[in-house]
Amino acid sequence: MLSPHLPTPSPRLRALNTQALLAQHSGLWRAAHLGHSTQPCWPSGFAALDAELPGGGWPTQALSELLQAQPGEAELRLLAPALAASSGGSGSKPLLLINPPHEPHALPGLGERELLWLQPSSVAQALWSAEQALASNAVVVVAWLERADAAQLRRLQAAAQHCSSPAFVLRPLGCAAQSSPAPLRLSLACAGPGMLQLQLLKRRGPPCAQPLWLQAWPGALQQQLSPRQQGAATAPPPTPAPLAQPRVDARRAHASAAR
Template identity: 40%
Template sequence: MIAQSLIPPNLSSVLGKMPHAIWRASEMAVYKASTLSSGFKALDTELPNDGWPRSSLIELLVQQAGIGEMQLLKPALATIARSQRIALIQPPHAPNGLTCQNWNLSAERLMWLKAKTTADALWTTEQILKNGSCGAVLLWQTNIRAEALRRLNLAAQTTDTYFFLMRPISAQRDTSPAPLRLALRPARAGINVEIVKRQGPHSDLIHFINLHDMPVSRHNNSTEHDHAHVDLPAPAILATGSNQTILV
């Protein structure tokens, strides 16, 4: 941001005629690429252009896998899956077919990719982003180097794909080229979202997002032990009359 006193009069006059071309740190930025609503109004109001940005690296920093990060992405993924494929790369658990069906995520639209090494997973992700064969790419990685992050960020900018990278919340302290970073923590009947980084004013607020499919009894902030069983994959086959599977 440039101090007003340092702007030459002639330049100040020009800038005054182009308010749309100026971004101030105190204002929410406007993405050049389109965005997709998260499906949660409270979250959309905190995101530039009111939604998940396309052609951009989005980091979801989770306290623990299975706390509701997939539930948070559910509305967006269901919209994308209507016409495009979704790639799941290195998920912590195998996707549950019945749950995906209940989420209106057709099996024909999903690609589950399990690479042998981290290098293979990163290379696969980069190639999918570059060729634009999927509407969304979700990548799970515990350790990833800054150079790899930059490559993925550049690859995301060359495509019309929505790209979500799931990392441990401890990575919050690391620098990242991602223009949007959210820290996710478990909460009773939902999830707490902290805006770590965005193109807009800094926010110290914690935003609670109610996730209707989350069982209340499984989300208690007391100890990590209370959340351990949430990570267990849902059974592939359910008995008739049993509860609907939950993909968190």
């Protein structure tokens, strides 16, 4: 109970005090604003996507969950720029693919990063492999998990908190209605030969109602097309011109109405 001798703080003063408290703690964020990651992020290679991701890129020490209807169609096209930009250095980690939908061969666009491949014989083995790989912090993990419940994903999220690189889990699009501990969730679809459509389903910040359209060619095809050809192929179709309206003589229309 407030003392009768002390004045009650005004609403404006309470708001100022709240803002000061928020400014003192960088880990706090308001849901109406895009969050700021306290950990380093990897630029995705797409300026439009980085502008919508907290921290300006793929988060480290956390899971990023990609959902799509058809696995193996577009995920590596989305991830290749970030993986290529971080490869080749002395601290570069191998890329570990766990249970990919297709047998990986040469993967154009991924730079000089060493590629490892695991094909577990069961869902339990795939989850165990992903958890151990994340906890080791020795590889960049991209894991395709057809089935995983919330408890299993929480174990992966806990293991990913030790990673100095992003960690990606790919699941069916039907899992979008299920809860997930991953701080970042996106749906991904191929929208043409050189275009990807992304929808941000979960992030530290306000909802993103509009989908993102990203130009992302398959690596082998991109090497064969000139920048002009790439731009022409991904350009949206021209908007048709409106049909010309017939001209009506006002005097003739008035005479017809009088009859």
